[in-house]
Amino acid sequence: MDWSTILGKVTIDLSPVLAGLLGWAIYHGALYLKNQVSHIKNKEVRDALDWAIGQAQTIMQQLVVAANEQTVNVLKATGKWDATAAGSITRQVLAKADALLQGEARKILDGSGINVAMLLPELLQTAVALAPNKTKAPAPATAS
Numbered sequence: 001m002d003w004s005t006i007l008g009k010v011t012i013d014l015s016p017v018l019a020g021l022l023g024w025a026i027y028h029g030a031l032y033l034k035n036q037v038s039h040i041k042n043k044e045v046r047d048a049l050d051w052a053i054g055q056a057q058t059i060m061q062q063l064v065v066a067a068n069e070q071t072v073n074v075l076k077a078t079g080k081w082d083a084t085a086a087g088s089i090t091r092q093v094l095a096k097a098d099a100l101l102q103g104e105a106r107k108i109l110d111g112s113g114i115n116v117a118m119l120l121p122e123l124l125q126t127a128v129a130l131a132p133n134k135t136k137a138p139a140p141a142t143a144s
Contacts (some may be wrong), residue, residue, distance in 0.1 A: 052104075060126075115138055
């Protein structure tokens with residue numbers, strides 16, 4: 001027996017093992033790639049959601065500042081600020097924010113299952129708390 005015969009016999013005997021190892025490597029490589037693609041998609045979804053929520057926050061912050069400058073502070077200064085006025089302005093700001101939140105940001109939020117009708121009031125509360133130009137309502141006059 002020469003080396004070529006021995007090598008041929010060993011190759012024939014080991015070919016099922018080598019094929020099995022090759023199949024195992026391909027299978028696990030495919031799983032690894034699938035996992036990596038999933039991570040990329042998850043990151044893209046998270047980034048898109050962060051951007052869309054940021055758009056909604058920006059809209060809400062701008063609307064709260066504008067409402068404070070144009071209406072709320074005037075009503076507080078004239079003593080006409082009450083729960084009815086607060087409710088009315090809140091509804092107006094929420095409706096305006098809902099109307100302004102359009103395009104890609106709205107598609108992303110709607111497509112992600114986020115309830116925009118519940119998100120906007122939460123963003124409004126945060127924007128009101130952080131508004132730079134809010135003034136306190138005058139204290140009620142006490143009878144002396």
